[in-house]
Amino acid sequence: MTANAPASIIPYNAVNTKSSRTFERQAEYAPEDFHDHLFELEAEGEWIVQRVPEPYVEVMTKFGRKKKIPLELTWHHKSCGQCGHIPGYSTAIFWLNRKLNFKYIDPTDQTSCTAWNYYASATSNAPAQAGVAMRNFAAAYETGYFPLIHCGTSYGHYKEVREEMMHHAEMRHQVRDVMKKLGKPLVMPEEIVHYSEWIHAVRDRIAALQTRDFSNLAVTVHPACHYYKLVQEDAIYDPDIYGGQRTATVSALIVALGAQVRDYSTWFDCCGFGFRHILVQRDFTRSFATRRKIQVMKQEANPDVVITHDTGCVTTLDKSQFVGAAHGLDVGVPVMSDAQFAALAMGAHPYRVCQLHWHSTEYRPLLEKMGIDHEKAWAEFQEDLKDLKSGKKEYLTWEDVDA
Amino acid sequence: MTADTTLIIGGGPAGLEAARLIGDLGQKAILVEKRDALGGIPIAEHYAALTHGFRSAEEAMNELIAAARANPTVDIRLSTEVVECSGAAGDFRVKLAKAGNGAGETLSVGSIIVATGFQHFDPGRETQMYGYYEYDDVITLADAEKMLKENKFVTPSKGTPPERVCFIQCVGSRDRQIGNEYCSKVCCGISSKQAIEVRQQVPGAKVFIFYIDMRMYGYWENEIYWPAQEKYHVQYVKGIITEIIRKGDRLLVRGEDTTMGRPMEVPMDVVVLAVGMEPSKGTKDVAKILGLQQNKYNFIEVPHGLDPTATSAPGIFVAGAAAGPKDLDDTMSMAGAAAMKAAALVAKKARAVA
Amino acid sequence: MGLFADKYPDVPYEEKSRLWEQVKADPRFPTYLYGCYECGICVAACPSARFYDFSPRKIAQAAAREDIELIFEQMNDDVWNCSQCFSCNRCPRQNSPGGIITVLREVSVKNGLKSAKQALEGYSRIIYKIMGTGTQVSPDMLQPDAFPDWGPQVRAVSADLDVWRRALPPETLHTTSTGWQVDDKTIIELYLIWHHTGVMDMIAEVDEGLHMILNDVMEEKLEEAGYEA
Numbered sequence: 001m002t003a004n005a006p007a008s009i010i011p012y013n014a015v016n017t018k019s020s021r022t023f024e025r026q027a028e029y030a031p032e033d034f035h036d037h038l039f040e041l042e043a044e045g046e047w048i049v050q051r052v053p054e055p056y057v058e059v060m061t062k063f064g065r066k067k068k069i070p071l072e073l074t075w076h077h078k079s080c081g082q083c084g085h086i087p088g089y090s091t092a093i094f095w096l097n098r099k100l101n102f103k104y105i106d107p108t109d110q111t112s113c114t115a116w117n118y119y120a121s122a123t124s125n126a127p128a129q130a131g132v133a134m135r136n137f138a139a140a141y142e143t144g145y146f147p148l149i150h151c152g153t154s155y156g157h158y159k160e161v162r163e164e165m166m167h168h169a170e171m172r173h174q175v176r177d178v179m180k181k182l183g184k185p186l187v188m189p190e191e192i193v194h195y196s197e198w199i200h201a202v203r204d205r206i207a208a209l210q211t212r213d214f215s216n217l218a219v220t221v222h223p224a225c226h227y228y229k230l231v232q233e234d235a236i237y238d239p240d241i242y243g244g245q246r247t248a249t250v251s252a253l254i255v256a257l258g259a260q261v262r263d264y265s266t267w268f269d270c271c272g273f274g275f276r277h278i279l280v281q282r283d284f285t286r287s288f289a290t291r292r293k294i295q296v297m298k299q300e301a302n303p304d305v306v307i308t309h310d311t312g313c314v315t316t317l318d319k320s321q322f323v324g325a326a327h328g329l330d331v332g333v334p335v336m337s338d339a340q341f342a343a344l345a346m347g348a349h350p351y352r353v354c355q356l357h358w359h360s361t362e363y364r365p366l367l368e369k370m371g372i373d374h375e376k377a378w379a380e381f382q383e384d385l386k387d388l389k390s391g392k393k394e395y396l397t398w399e400d401v402d403a
Numbered sequence: 404m405t406a407d408t409t410l411i412i413g414g415g416p417a418g419l420e421a422a423r424l425i426g427d428l429g430q431k432a433i434l435v436e437k438r439d440a441l442g443g444i445p446i447a448e449h450y451a452a453l454t455h456g457f458r459s460a461e462e463a464m465n466e467l468i469a470a471a472r473a474n475p476t477v478d479i480r481l482s483t484e485v486v487e488c489s490g491a492a493g494d495f496r497v498k499l500a501k502a503g504n505g506a507g508e509t510l511s512v513g514s515i516i517v518a519t520g521f522q523h524f525d526p527g528r529e530t531q532m533y534g535y536y537e538y539d540d541v542i543t544l545a546d547a548e549k550m551l552k553e554n555k556f557v558t559p560s561k562g563t564p565p566e567r568v569c570f571i572q573c574v575g576s577r578d579r580q581i582g583n584e585y586c587s588k589v590c591c592g593i594s595s596k597q598a599i600e601v602r603q604q605v606p607g608a609k610v611f612i613f614y615i616d617m618r619m620y621g622y623w624e625n626e627i628y629w630p631a632q633e634k635y636h637v638q639y640v641k642g643i644i645t646e647i648i649r650k651g652d653r654l655l656v657r658g659e660d661t662t663m664g665r666p667m668e669v670p671m672d673v674v675v676l677a678v679g680m681e682p683s684k685g686t687k688d689v690a691k692i693l694g695l696q697q698n699k700y701n702f703i704e705v706p707h708g709l710d711p712t713a714t715s716a717p718g719i720f721v722a723g724a725a726a727g728p729k730d731l732d733d734t735m736s737m738a739g740a741a742a743m744k745a746a747a748l749v750a751k752k753a754r755a756v757a
Numbered sequence: 758m759g760l761f762a763d764k765y766p767d768v769p770y771e772e773k774s775r776l777w778e779q780v781k782a783d784p785r786f787p788t789y790l791y792g793c794y795e796c797g798i799c800v801a802a803c804p805s806a807r808f809y810d811f812s813p814r815k816i817a818q819a820a821a822r823e824d825i826e827l828i829f830e831q832m833n834d835d836v837w838n839c840s841q842c843f844s845c846n847r848c849p850r851q852n853s854p855g856g857i858i859t860v861l862r863e864v865s866v867k868n869g870l871k872s873a874k875q876a877l878e879g880y881s882r883i884i885y886k887i888m889g890t891g892t893q894v895s896p897d898m899l900q901p902d903a904f905p906d907w908g909p910q911v912r913a914v915s916a917d918l919d920v921w922r923r924a925l926p927p928e929t930l931h932t933t934s935t936g937w938q939v940d941d942k943t944i945i946e947l948y949l950i951w952h953h954t955g956v957m958d959m960i961a962e963v964d965e966g967l968h969m970i971l972n973d974v975m976e977e978k979l980e981e982a983g984y985e986a
Binding site: 122123135181 | 888906911939
């Protein structure tokens with residue numbers, strides 16, 4: 001059997017995996033809404049709750065609660081791995097905001113959430129982690145813009161911090177005192193919002209500006225563990241996607257862009273990132289990513305691309321394929337974020353905006369399928385680089401991209 | 404004048420048995436049932452065989468229905484709900500309404516028995532990834548009962564007999580994430596009973612039960628559990644499934660075999676979710692209307708350990724699964740006890756007046 | 758006394774017990790562990806359990822039993838295998854085996870356990886980067902000798918790094934030694950958080966050299982900004 005003829009491609013759009021039954025969430029069974037506690041603490045003067053600015057879109061989360069997703073006036077909490085190693089990821093998020101004419105801030109008064117390090121090495125502690133989170137939240141609050149979190153781990157970790165800060169008064173007061181020393185107020189956002197939730201909320205606007213036809217693309221989705229498994233109540237669900245039984249984030253975007261979502265049997269599996277493993281124990285990461293994710297996708301769904309929505313997942317799934325290929329494993333599926341995929345649908349430049357040359361697994365056949373002349377695009381980008389090298393230009397700017 | 408009648412709310416096994424006994428004592432009973440038919444969940448959800456004794460559920464329920472109906476002092480009102488209640492033990496005033504048209508009737512009763520039962524847990528709320536709303540081949544115990552009753556146990560998506568069937572225990576029970584920390588008591592027995600029935604109806608099928616603890620009390624052990632293992636070769640595996648997902652044209656179930664200490668991934672044709680018991684909507688509504696205390700899980704609170712039919716309101720008794728998960732044996736015993744207490748209260752009041 | 762032969766008899770019971778008390782004293786611990794009935798859901802969902810002799814169920818069970826010798830054994834031999842993906846959070850008892858492991862690791866680091874030092878060998882440069890610069894990984898870490906298994910593409914990135922960074926339209930991404938441009942004032946605030954929450958002391962326990970270097974870097978910046986380090 002060749003790589004092009006996988007054993008059992010599931011012959012229909014996977015997000016339509018829906019039984020003959022229809023699930024209706026009933027409010028009476030929802031667990032307590034954390035907002036009650038959040039606002040109680042505000043009323044008691046314990047902290048300031050930063051409200052989601054208008055205009056916002058309301059989406060449904062795991063237990064049927066509505067979550068407000070701000071459209072603009074967002075403060076972009078960037079991601080270490082995205083900015084450092086796959087910068088087309090962050091660039092695409094900003095590009096989408098610009099194309100949709102939304103006001104945002106790309107702050108320099110922002111640190112990492114430091115959670116990657118914490119989950120990797122445990123060389124920190126809960127109050128320190130909360131301190132880092134609350135410093136960033138206060139920095140956003142001071143600008144009047146609302147935090148939009150680029151990294152799935154930051155998003156998950158900040159929700160853990162929110163839980164701890166809500167329920168442990170002693171820690172809350174310790175962190176409040178640290179903030180006082182920094183001259184900052186104690187601020188908790190009304191919602192902790194991941195950028196992929198923002199994309200989910202604006203997916204129809206993105207689709208309305210789509211210039212490239214994706215209907216011939218087969219896509220597998222990898223949902224990020226720290227997005228929907230860590231403090232699960234905040235993740236987005238939709239009755240039309242997977243019968244409301246799996247998170248709809250990412251998958252709903254692919255559907256809106258007209259591509260085909262194909263299912264595979266390790267959908268719920270982690271990518272293998274492992275936090276410390278990706279840095280110092282990559283034999284595990286490589287094995288897991290290729291054997292449990294990429295190979296399974298390839299055999300069961302033969303996708304043109306894997307779309308995911310977190311830093312570690314893009315890195316792991318993309319970079320791990322090189323050794324697999326060298327060993328003759330059935331791998332070779334390009335990997336990118338939902339932001340890059342959406343930007344490409346809207347006509348973004350594959351190198352100037354999506355910066356795909358930072359990605360490892362061969363993506364050019366995918367670009368061809370998208371109707372993109374990648375040779376021409378690469379030549380254009382080489383011209384840019386030439387100008388940068390010669391000193392004719394200092395930086396490639398948004399104006400250059402829009403030109 | 405003291406009311407000489409007992410109101411029984413609910414026409415399932417407990418309500419029918421209580422009505423029959425009160426009638427047999429020569430007292431008056433009014434039985435109101437919200438549905439347009441008697442027999443409760445076993446009839447409404449097409450149960451096949453009862454777990455204890457493997458008797459046809461329909462046949463057993465019809466006997467109870469006939470006994471209640473044959474009693475001249477038992478007044479049965481179908482499609483009827485209780486909408487208001489006032490007064491105290493020995494002298495309640497209750498308002499009944501016909502379902503749908505709201506036309507009311509107020510009557511006096513001396514005592515009340517609540518027998519409003521349970522409903523099956525909805526697996527859409529499960530926090531494991533069971534995909535009940537994604538895959539037709541993932542079914543519940545109740546769905547399986549219906550197929551077994553028709554003697555047509557098939558893979559729903561294909562219509563053909565399955566080769567591999569598994570049961571997953573404790574779905575919606577013993578689960579803090581869902582908020583149902585209690586054990587539903589009957590699912591281990593019912594799953595084992597169904598496993599035997601599947602093996603009888605589809606002898607070629609391999610059947611697995613994935614469990615945390617098998618709770619096969621008393622005679623369930625020798626009558627069901629051991630025969631399931633020894634005669635019908637049902638495979639019991641200690642370890643619960645966390646994910647069900649399609650692989651090819653089958654379902655893949657993923658769990659840990661905790662005895663062997665290894666993760667497992669096994670293909671299945673049909674997966675049966677052993678859904679637990681939750682208070683029915685009727686139980687929750689009636690508790691509010693009658694002003695009864697409910698426990699954390701919204702079942703009727705039974706405050707006295709040595710009086711399993713007492714509620715927080717004197718003169719109002721509870722029988723069956725309205726008070727928490729019950730098997731039919733316990734339900735019937737409880738119905739007898741509740742009937743005796745309700746009838747005794749009415750009789751005592753009558754003597755006091757005389 | 759536990760149920761099994763003690764794998765680390767040279768470490769006194771009192772020491773193992775002291776560490777366990779520190780784990781239990783973490784305010785998060787009561788919501789990370791309730792009890793365990795061995796359903797195996799955590800193992801089934803666990804990526805590490807598929808590649809290592811590792812079981813989040815055994816971690817939860819040992820903690821629930823308070824088997825101090827077994828817990829100490831796990832602190833040494835098992836906890837660094839965890840992927841911290843928190844797939845195990847779907848535990849029906851609402852335990853978080855991954856969360857228990859976070860705390861076990863933290864206590865190992867805080868007490869400078871040999872196993873923690875070993876697990877962090879080769880990782881110091883990352884701690885230096887995150888604590889010193891406020892971003893976890895930087896573009897200039899993408900060197901072929903650091904990531905030989907990522908293929909020739911890493912070489913392409915490192916070859917023209919400065920130009921490739923300047924070819925990024927967002928103004929904050931032109932950096933090579935940090936993920937993005939972070940203000941000095943912001944870094945100083947981060948240092949103050951490390952100092953006021955005891956993180957510097959933790960670093961001293963596991964890596965004295967790193968602690969010295971970090972302290973030097975921080976001291977200078979803090980003093981410039983008028984703070985006492």
